[in-house]
Structure formats: structure tokens, C-alpha cells
Amino acid sequence: MPTRRVFLQNLIRGGILAGLGLLTGSLVFRSRKGGTCRLNISCNACSKNGSCTLVPAFETRQFVWQLDPSKCIQCGRCATECVHTPSAVKCVHVYAMCGYCDLCGGYFKPDTKTLNTGAENQLCPTSAIKRSFIEDPFFEYTIDENLCIGCGKCVKGCGAFGNGSLQLQIRHHICDNCNECAIARKCPAGAFSRVPATSPYLLKGFGKQPLSGDKTGGPESF
Amino acid sequence: MKSKIIIIAAIVMLIAIMGYMAWDLFLSAPPEAKNPWEYKVGDLKRVDSSILNYIEMKPFKPEMEEVHGVDVDSSGTIYVVGKNRVGIFGRDGNLKNSFPISGIGTCITMRNQLIYVGILDHIELFNMSGDRIKRWKRTAPGSVITSIAVNGNDVFLADAGNKMVYRYTAAGKLLNRIGQKDTVQNIPGFVIPSPYFDLAIGKDRTLWVVNPGRHSFEHYTMEGHLLNSWGSASNSTAGFCGCCNPTNFALLNDGSFVTSEKGIERIKIYSNEGVYRELVATPEMFAEGVKGLDLAVDPQGRILVLDPAKNQVRVFVRK
Ligand code: SF4
Ligand code: SF4
Ligand code: SF4
Numbered sequence: 001m002p003t004r005r006v007f008l009q010n011l012i013r014g015g016i017l018a019g020l021g022l023l024t025g026s027l028v029f030r031s032r033k034g035g036t037c038r039l040n041i042s043c044n045a046c047s048k049n050g051s052c053t054l055v056p057a058f059e060t061r062q063f064v065w066q067l068d069p070s071k072c073i074q075c076g077r078c079a080t081e082c083v084h085t086p087s088a089v090k091c092v093h094v095y096a097m098c099g100y101c102d103l104c105g106g107y108f109k110p111d112t113k114t115l116n117t118g119a120e121n122q123l124c125p126t127s128a129i130k131r132s133f134i135e136d137p138f139f140e141y142t143i144d145e146n147l148c149i150g151c152g153k154c155v156k157g158c159g160a161f162g163n164g165s166l167q168l169q170i171r172h173h174i175c176d177n178c179n180e181c182a183i184a185r186k187c188p189a190g191a192f193s194r195v196p197a198t199s200p201y202l203l204k205g206f207g208k209q210p211l212s213g214d215k216t217g218g219p220e221s222f
Numbered sequence: 223m224k225s226k227i228i229i230i231a232a233i234v235m236l237i238a239i240m241g242y243m244a245w246d247l248f249l250s251a252p253p254e255a256k257n258p259w260e261y262k263v264g265d266l267k268r269v270d271s272s273i274l275n276y277i278e279m280k281p282f283k284p285e286m287e288e289v290h291g292v293d294v295d296s297s298g299t300i301y302v303v304g305k306n307r308v309g310i311f312g313r314d315g316n317l318k319n320s321f322p323i324s325g326i327g328t329c330i331t332m333r334n335q336l337i338y339v340g341i342l343d344h345i346e347l348f349n350m351s352g353d354r355i356k357r358w359k360r361t362a363p364g365s366v367i368t369s370i371a372v373n374g375n376d377v378f379l380a381d382a383g384n385k386m387v388y389r390y391t392a393a394g395k396l397l398n399r400i401g402q403k404d405t406v407q408n409i410p411g412f413v414i415p416s417p418y419f420d421l422a423i424g425k426d427r428t429l430w431v432v433n434p435g436r437h438s439f440e441h442y443t444m445e446g447h448l449l450n451s452w453g454s455a456s457n458s459t460a461g462f463c464g465c466c467n468p469t470n471f472a473l474l475n476d477g478s479f480v481t482s483e484k485g486i487e488r489i490k491i492y493s494n495e496g497v498y499r500e501l502v503a504t505p506e507m508f509a510e511g512v513k514g515l516d517l518a519v520d521p522q523g524r525i526l527v528l529d530p531a532k533n534q535v536r537v538f539v540r541k
Binding site for chain 2: 008011012015016018019022023074075076077079080098099100101102103104105110111115123125136137138151152153156157160161162163186
């Protein structure tokens with residue numbers, strides 16, 4: 001009888017210990033998940049060496065993260081989930097698809113009465129889109145990437161009312177090419193994938209084309 | 223006995239707690255985040271359908287891929303063109319004849335017992351049995367023929383690729399170009415950001431052409447002199463929305479205009495002076511994002527809408 005009791009006591013102790021172990025483990029895991037490591041791994045090399053050698057190493061890999069604009073539903077997470085603030089995702093303008101419209105669905109709020117550049121008329125929350133007159137009736141729209149937060153509002157407007165020439169893309173001169181892209185983890189549309197670093201953009205309607213100013217290089221086509 | 227029960231209960235509780243922790247850690251979905259920048263395009267599309275004076279009748283399926291063009295002749299016979307095929311239907315949608323074409327049919331019209339079919343960059347003429355009578359030469363490099371209208375011996379082609387209207391003889395000889403920008407004649411030039419460019423012959427035998435990038439209708443003589451124009455850009459029901467609208471139109475028997483739009487998918491009627499009259503169909507009646515709702519009006523005034531998303535000819539009649 002005492003042997004059985006001892007066994008049961010040990011079982012309970014073991015159970016409590018395992019439970020505590022799991023609890024501690026989960027807390028450690030959670031703190032890691034919300035931590036600051038861009039690659040989201042717990043190697044602790046930065047705390048030992050004072051600097052991280054892994055991020056540059058990952059940047060030289062042959063594949064980079066990119067989102068497919070034809071799958072994107074403009075959920076807003078590209079603006080909120082990136083390890084960078086503002087996000088490494090920006091609106092890019094595929095000029096070859098643009099109608100240079102006066103009434104641009106990506107620039108103007110839907111209830112705009114007079115088509116001018118007044119802040120109250122602009123759809124973009126950060127006024128990152130510049131509108132310039134070309135010739136009657138054409139206007140050109142350019143994105144100031146320093147202001148763009150990648151929210152996708154203009155992309156939705158352009159897709160609904162225009163030709164869909166405004167598209168979200170990860171800009172590789174900003175992106176750290178994290179081991180696991182923080183946005184990809186949360187993207188409800190499954191729009192993220194790794195693409196060859198030699199053709200790092202996935203533009204709707206025009207296939208994979210390089211954009212200017214990238215670490216990944218390529219001729220300037222925009 | 224009592225302590226045994228306590229021990230068993232404690233073990234069960236522990237297992238349950240551990241199970242919950244494991245589920246919470248690995249399996250539970252993160253809570254749905256609200257999008258602070260959400261653009262609710264759908265709000266613009268909500269219209270009270272009780273204001274409509276038209277009702278939708280039973281539609282019919284033309285049974286072909288990628289439908290693009292519809293027309294009706296004076297007897298009420300309906301002609302539909304799509305990818306690789308033309309279909310001829312009776313008033314109730316019963317198939318009368320169908321024949322193959324080689325390519326994507328972009329537009330269609332029937333006059334003088336001849337069926338004119340736009341096939342991307344050129345047109346072909348067929349008799350009612352589907353025998354090809356003639357194939358015209360490509361209009362111009364880069365042509366995309368999106369509309370055909372016949373007026374006596376004149377054939378008008380809308381070329382979205384070259385932003386131009388061409389006037390031909392019935393024998394296929396080019397007579398003149400219409401709509402080129404001309405500041406002396408006050409012709410603004412066609413602005414066509416996407417491949418939707420429609421035209422029709424008015425009651426007075428003059429030519430009406432949509433200038434979609436300017437959200438207007440332009441009224442021309444056969445020789446290409448601009449008579450007048452009307453239209454305005456707006457998301458409100460009275461205007462034409464988005465970058466370039468209307469995409470398609472047809473003329474009612476009293477000369478007023480039936481128009482279709484993309485972006486805010488809707489069918490509307492304007493008087494022959496261009497004053498907004500009423501809605502025929504609301505955005506909620508169409509699949510989101512559908513473009514190129516081609517229109518035709520039959521001799522009884524029924525409005526036929528070719529819906530490429532549903533692959534149907536939809537019929538609207540006045541209540
Ligand atoms: S997270 Fe996905 S769906 Fe959301 S905006 Fe980014 S790419 Fe689009
Ligand atoms: S609306 Fe959003 S995605 Fe578009 S330019 Fe402005 S910040 Fe960038
Ligand atoms: S890989 Fe990293 S830096 Fe690049 S977009 Fe994703 S989260 Fe941002």
C-alpha cells in the first residue's frame with residue numbers, strides 16, 4: 001500500500017513539475033514571439049557578441065519575400081505587422097497600366113466634389129501620393145515612399161475604380177528579408193512567398209519586374 | 223477512498239490545464255485585427271432597389287466562353303458574340319443558330335442581313351447561316367475594335383487601341399477618321415484608359431460616341447464634326463464614376479440613353495439631352511468588379527444586359 005501511495009505522490013509531483021515546465025516554456029516562447037529579433041530566432045548571438053551577424057547573412061540568400069498583388073485583399077496588415085515602422089511594404093505605381101486619370105480612384109476620396117489637391121480630398125492617410133498635371137486631361141500620380149506606410153487604401157480605390165496600377169510590394173532596399181516574414185505569418189490572403197532575388201517583384205499585369213533603388217539590383221524600368 | 227478521488231480529480235484537472243495551454247499556444251487562431259485604414263467601397267454601392275421602375279425577367283445563357291457583345295435586330299432576334307463563337311437567339315432566348323469564329327469576338331451588330339463581328343483588330347462579315355462573306359483588313363496597328371454601328375452604306379468602328387472612330391463604306395473602304403484631337407474644331411480627343419469604347423447611331427442618323435476618360439458622350443456628324451457633348455464625372459448616381467465610364471451604352475426607342483458602368487456597377491437612363499432620369503439596375507445586382515456590361519434595346523423597349531460574370535443575357539423590363 002505505501003508503495004502505491006509513494007507512486008501516486010511521485011506522479012502528482014511529476015505532473016505539477018511538467019505543468020510548471022510547460023507554463024514557463026510557453027511564457028519564454030511568447031516573449032520570443034513578440035521580441036525584437038528580426039529573424040525571430042533565439043540564438044542570443046546579439047547579446048553575446050553585441051551585434052547580429054545573421055541578418056546580413058540572410059540578405060545574401062538567393063530568395064526574398066514578396067507579395068502577390070493579385071491575391072492581396074488590402075487588409076491593412078502590411079502596414080501593421082512588418083518589423084519596420086513604417087513598413088517595408090510600399091505602394092508602387094505601375095505607370096504602364098495607369099490611365100493618368102483626372103478622377104483617380106486611388107487619389108480622391110469617393111465624395112470629393114472638386115478635383116483638387118486639398119488634403120480633405122485625399123484618400124491617402126499620409127498624403128504620400130503626389131498629383132501633377134501633365135496635359136489636358138492627364139495627371140500623373142507618384143508615391144513618396146518616405147511617407148507611404150503600405151496601408152493599401154489607394155490600392156483598393158485604384159482597383160475598384162481604375163486600372164489597378166497602384167499595387168503593394170515589399171521594397172527590398174528596406175526589407176530585412178527576415179527568416180520568417182512577420183506579415184506573411186498574418187496575411188489572410190496567403191499572398192506572400194519567397195521569390196528569386198534576381199526577379200524580386202510580382203507586379204499584377206506585368207509579371208516580375210525590377211524597381212529602382214533595390215539592393216537586389218536590376219535595370220530601372222519605372 | 224476520499225483522497226483517491228481527490229488525486230484522480232487533480233490529475234484530470236492538471237491534464238485539462240496542460241491541454242488548454244498547449245491548444246492556446248499552438249492551435250488557437252489570433253483574434254481578427256480591425257483594419258484602421260479600411261476603405262469600404264461597398265458603401266458607395268448601396269442603393270434602395272424599391273426606387274427602380276424596371277424588373278428583371280428570366281435571363282438566358284448564351285453557352286459560350288467569354289461573352290463580349292450583344293445586339294438586337296428590328297425583329298427582336300438577339301445576337302451574342304464571345305470567344306470563338308456567335309449565337310443567334312429568339313426573343314425568349316431559344317437558340318436559333320450558332321457558328322464558330324476564329325478568335326475573341328469583341329463586338330457584334332446585324333444590319334441588312336449581314337452580321338458584322340469585331341474580332342480584336344479587324345472585322346468579319348457573316349450571312350445568317352454563319353458563312354463568312356468577307357474579312358476586312360486590320361484597321362490599323364494596335365487596333366482593338368470594341369463597337370460597330372451601321373448606318374445605310376456607312377460602317378463605323380470604335381478602335382479603343384488607337385482611340386479613334388473609323389468610318390468605312392459597306393464595301394470596306396475607309397472614308398474618314400473621327401475624334402482626333404483638334405483644337406480648331408474644339409474636338410478634345412478620346413481618352414480611353416481601359417478597353418471600353420462604345421458608339422451608336424442616333425435617331426437623327428448622327429453618331430454618338432462615348433469619351434470614357436472624360437466621362438462624356440460626344441455627338442458627331444458622319445463627317446466627324448463635333449456637334450455637342452454631355453456628361454460629368456461623379457460617384458453620385460447622376461454622374462459617371464471612376465476613371466473611365468460609361469463602358470457601354472444603347473439608345474432607347476425614344477432616343478434616350480441606357481448606360482452601364484464599371485467600378486460602381488449600375489445601369490442608368492439619361493434623356494436624349496443627357497439629363498439623368500433613373501436607375502435600371504443597382505450595383506447589388508451584379509458581381510463585384512464586373513466590367514463591360516454590353517447593352518442592347520429590343521423593339522419592345524426591353525433592356526438586354528450581357529453579363530460577362532454570370533455569362534448570361536439579362537433582361538430588364540419596365541414595371
Ligand atoms: S497582409 Fe496580405 S492581404 Fe493584407 S495587405 Fe498585406 S498582402 Fe494584402
Ligand atoms: S494610401 Fe496607403 S499604401 Fe497608398 S500611398 Fe498612401 S500610405 Fe501608401
Ligand atoms: S521580411 Fe521582415 S522586413 Fe521584410 S516585409 Fe517581412 S517583416 Fe518586413
